[in-house]
Structures are given as structure tokens and as C-alpha cells.
Amino acid sequence: MSFKEYFNPETIGAFSRVVALIFLALPAVFGISHWVNRRLSERFSSHQGMLASKTILYAGVVMIILTLIRELGFSIGHILGAAGVAGVAIGFAAQTSLSNFISGLFLMAEKPFVVGDVIVVGSASGTVLSIDTLSVKLRTFDNRMVRIPNETIIKTETTTATRFPIRRVDLEVGVAYKEDIARIRELLLDVAHRNPLVLEDPEPLVHMVGYGSSSVDLKFVVWCVREDWINVKNQMYEQVKKRFDDEGVEIPFPHLSLYKGEATAPIPIQLVEPEAKARKPRAGSRSKTGGKP
Amino acid sequence: MSDTLSNPWETRPMPGDEPRVTTIGDLTLRERFDGRDFWLAGGHDVAAPQDKEPDWRRWPLNADYKSVTLTPLFPDRPVVVETEIPICLTPGGQTRIYARCPLWVRIDLIGGKQLAIEEFPTVILSNTWFGAFTDGTLGYWVSSRTRTQIEPDPSRPWMAICPVHIRNRSDVELKIERICLRVERLALFAEDGQLWADETRVAYRGPDSVSRIENTGKRPAEAAGSRLVSSPRVSVKESFTARTFTSLKALSQSVAQ
Numbered sequence: 001m002s003f004k005e006y007f008n009p010e011t012i013g014a015f016s017r018v019v020a021l022i023f024l025a026l027p028a029v030f031g032i033s034h035w036v037n038r039r040l041s042e043r044f045s046s047h048q049g050m051l052a053s054k055t056i057l058y059a060g061v062v063m064i065i066l067t068l069i070r071e072l073g074f075s076i077g078h079i080l081g082a083a084g085v086a087g088v089a090i091g092f093a094a095q096t097s098l099s100n101f102i103s104g105l106f107l108m109a110e111k112p113f114v115v116g117d118v119i120v121v122g123s124a125s126g127t128v129l130s131i132d133t134l135s136v137k138l139r140t141f142d143n144r145m146v147r148i149p150n151e152t153i154i155k156t157e158t159t160t161a162t163r164f165p166i167r168r169v170d171l172e173v174g175v176a177y178k179e180d181i182a183r184i185r186e187l188l189l190d191v192a193h194r195n196p197l198v199l200e201d202p203e204p205l206v207h208m209v210g211y212g213s214s215s216v217d218l219k220f221v222v223w224c225v226r227e228d229w230i231n232v233k234n235q236m237y238e239q240v241k242k243r244f245d246d247e248g249v250e251i252p253f254p255h256l257s258l259y260k261g262e263a264t265a266p267i268p269i270q271l272v273e274p275e276a277k278a279r280k281p282r283a284g285s286r287s288k289t290g291g292k293p
Numbered sequence: 294m295s296d297t298l299s300n301p302w303e304t305r306p307m308p309g310d311e312p313r314v315t316t317i318g319d320l321t322l323r324e325r326f327d328g329r330d331f332w333l334a335g336g337h338d339v340a341a342p343q344d345k346e347p348d349w350r351r352w353p354l355n356a357d358y359k360s361v362t363l364t365p366l367f368p369d370r371p372v373v374v375e376t377e378i379p380i381c382l383t384p385g386g387q388t389r390i391y392a393r394c395p396l397w398v399r400i401d402l403i404g405g406k407q408l409a410i411e412e413f414p415t416v417i418l419s420n421t422w423f424g425a426f427t428d429g430t431l432g433y434w435v436s437s438r439t440r441t442q443i444e445p446d447p448s449r450p451w452m453a454i455c456p457v458h459i460r461n462r463s464d465v466e467l468k469i470e471r472i473c474l475r476v477e478r479l480a481l482f483a484e485d486g487q488l489w490a491d492e493t494r495v496a497y498r499g500p501d502s503v504s505r506i507e508n509t510g511k512r513p514a515e516a517a518g519s520r521l522v523s524s525p526r527v528s529v530k531e532s533f534t535a536r537t538f539t540s541l542k543a544l545s546q547s548v549a550q
Contacts, residue, residue: 164426164427165427165429165431193419196419198419198420199420199422199434200419200434201373201421201422201471202422224420225420225431
């Protein structure tokens, strides 16, 4: 077939349709996908927006490719047949990618988390930016991006920190053995009641955990809405410390006694004078450096 | 210039360059107008030193405003209140209880048009949760308890009385220890210095069903001569259903595990 014979009205029409598909339909699919993502994210949730937009994008691109193949004069049946044979070879070569792809479908169906959730996967934690075909992308709290393959998430224990609307804040508090535990409990509960971010119900609780090496160990639990969790944790530690200081409650730290190595009494320690007083020159003493008097 | 107004819900002239201080409940409100900008600061820290500079916010005014109005509003979220003693309602039984709820204040500038610029709570209320761990309602905790009889208290104009009529339409006894009032759906009426909410009617339909709630939108029977002061934040045309009572401290009991 000569060049002139190939470019007959029929092939020119097909060529025009191919160009139109590439330069009009493809951008249109991307545009519609982006628009759907934005509108659904505003109206429903980011996760639903992302799912709908990806469905539209993938379906649209596949349809355009199939149409292109047909317009170019290839038989789709033959191509699909060849693809079946090639698929086996590609499948072996792209086992990991296929596994991630299938895992991605499971993730979308099971929905253990959605876009915007805070999750912990292994050592990585952060906010879910997107759930893609092969991986989930997280923004860590120090503003880095972590890409976790979907297969890893399916295989690994994943914690969704923001699934439920309220969260518990666990605080470990140690007080000296001399302290009255009932009074400490009252003080802690009062600190919780004075903080408006701490929920009144479920009510705050104080439990005695055990006898530590240098303190009576208590567990102080309060509840807050998930958005306030980090604030409440910080505020409660600060407020407990301040209240204990105000009330004269001792927060002990490990004590260390020094011995000489034999079964004897501890090494005697003598308290010295305060620094300022100690530095005050005594009458009749001489400066070692011989400075001016 | 400091005011602890017996009735703060009145229109007042624009303040001068010197701050005008108004105390409503725990809220200390400072306003000033320098002829061009309106300045406003609200604070609840009674222990703050007198010489501490307030957290001013400034509104450049493009129109001519003549006066300032403080409008009472219900909180922006439901409130949860405990009953004085647990109430046991037999099937078919009904009761009427009253809850006092601290209000918010909205600051409006009045001129050719009305400009709402800010809202403050008159009392800082603690958060609380009403419902299950996985699904519920965030609300404010009101420490005053519901009563079966109540007297108006004009000395605390920032507290509104909410009448609640409860009817047990189920076949089982209803034990009420806490009640969740959807106050953002209530209007406010004033009579003799006391603010009243429109009546809330709750029909309990059993432990497996949510209660049917109806806000009448009309002045309550206890304040028949009252006038409307502010409309609900959320307008409700029909009754709705929501969980309203708790009788077991299920949440609190399971938190330690």
C-alpha cells in the first residue's frame, strides 16, 4: 500500500478521531475526575471523593485506550488474546505490583481507614494523604511523606488513631510513699474537672498501678475528643505538676545510696555552706593569684 | 468604667475611647470605639492581673453604627445535665423538669444595619460525651441539676430555664439520671428579667429506640407573658429523634479496662 493509498478519507477520519481522543477526551477524563474529587470531598469526605475520582479516571483511560486500539485498526480480540499470554509472563515479573494492586482493592473494600485519618503502621505514623493503586501515602507529623505498599498494610497490624470520636489519655503519675493516696486521687480528679477539654463523661479515673522502686505508681486516665488529644495530654501533665507543687505533694525520683563496697554504712555526706557564703573571703586570707585586694 | 449589669440584654450606646467593661457571669467584656475602629475583648480569667492587656480584636467600621446590643444565645452544642435524683417513669408516666443552662452572648453593632461581630460563652463549660464510644454527641456539661420545681432568678441573667416535658411511651420503666438537651434548637424568651427556653417535649419509646423530641418554639406556660429575645441557632420545623437519656454509667465503668 502506498502512502497516498493509506491516507484515504477513511484513515484520515480515524486519525482525526485518535487525535481528538488523545487531546480532547483524555484531558476531559482527567478534568472530570478532578472535578468529581473536589465536589465530593466538599460534600462528603476526602476518601469518597478520591475513590470516585479514581474510578472515573481508570475507567475513562481504559475506555480511551480500547477505543484508540479499535480506531487504529487493531482487533481488540486478538490483543486481549495476546494480553492473556503476555499477562502470565508479566504476572511473574510483576508479582509485587500485582499483590499491591489486589491489596489496594481489599483496602478500599474493607476501609480500615480513610483519607485524613491518622494511622500507625509499624514504625510509621501520620495522616493518610491518599490510598493509591499500589501504595498508601502518609504525611508524617514532622512533614515528611511515607509511602507504604498496600501489601505491607494488609499484612501488618495497623492502628487507626482517629477512627472513633473520643480518645483516652493515659497519664502515669508517681507520688512519694508518704503521701495519702485518697488525697492524691482527689487532687488529680479536681485537676481533670478544672480542664474544660477533659470530658466529664466518661469520667476521669485514678487507679493505683503498684509499688514502684521509689514511688507509688498511679494511672490517671481522662477522656477527650480526638482533636484535643495531644493538647489534653500536655495540659494535664503540666497542670498535675503545678497542682502537686502548690499542694506540697512530692513527685519522687529514683534515690541512690552510695556504699563503700562492704556491708557498711553509707558514705557519710557533709552539707557544705551555700555557694555565695562559701566564696566570701575570710579575714586574713590571701588570694592565691595575688590579685588586688 | 465597669458594669455588672442586672439586665445586660439591652441596647447601649457605642462606647468611647476609654474601654467599657461589662461582667456577665464569668465573662468580662471590654469594648471601646475610637471613632473609626470598634475594639472588643472577652475573657474568663478572673485571676488575671488587672494590668494585663486584654486580647483585643478590632473591627474597622465602614458604616455608621450608633449602638451595641448584647443578645443572649444558647450554647452552640447540646448540654448534658444530671437529674437532682434519678427519676423513674413507669410506662405511660410523664413528668416536667427544669434545667438551668448558662448562655452565650452575641455582640451586635446597630446602625443602618445590624452587624453581628462576635460570640462568647458567659461561663466556660466542660466538654462531655453523650452516647457510645464509637458514636455519640459532643456536648457541654452543666453542673446544675434538673429540678421538678424552679423559681426565676433575675440576679443571674446569663442563666436560662429550660422546661422539659418527658413522657414514657414504652412498655418498660424509664430511669433517668442524665438528660441531653439539644439547646441549639431552643428559642429564648424573657419575662421579668428571667430568660426561658421554649418547652422541649420528649417521648421515650423504649431502650432500643431513640426518643422523639419536639421543640414547641412557643413561650412556655411558666412565662406566658414573655417576649421572644432570640431565635434558635438551628431552626427546627418538625420534631426529630435523638438519644436523650442515660440511666447507666456504662461509659465510665468501662474506661479503666
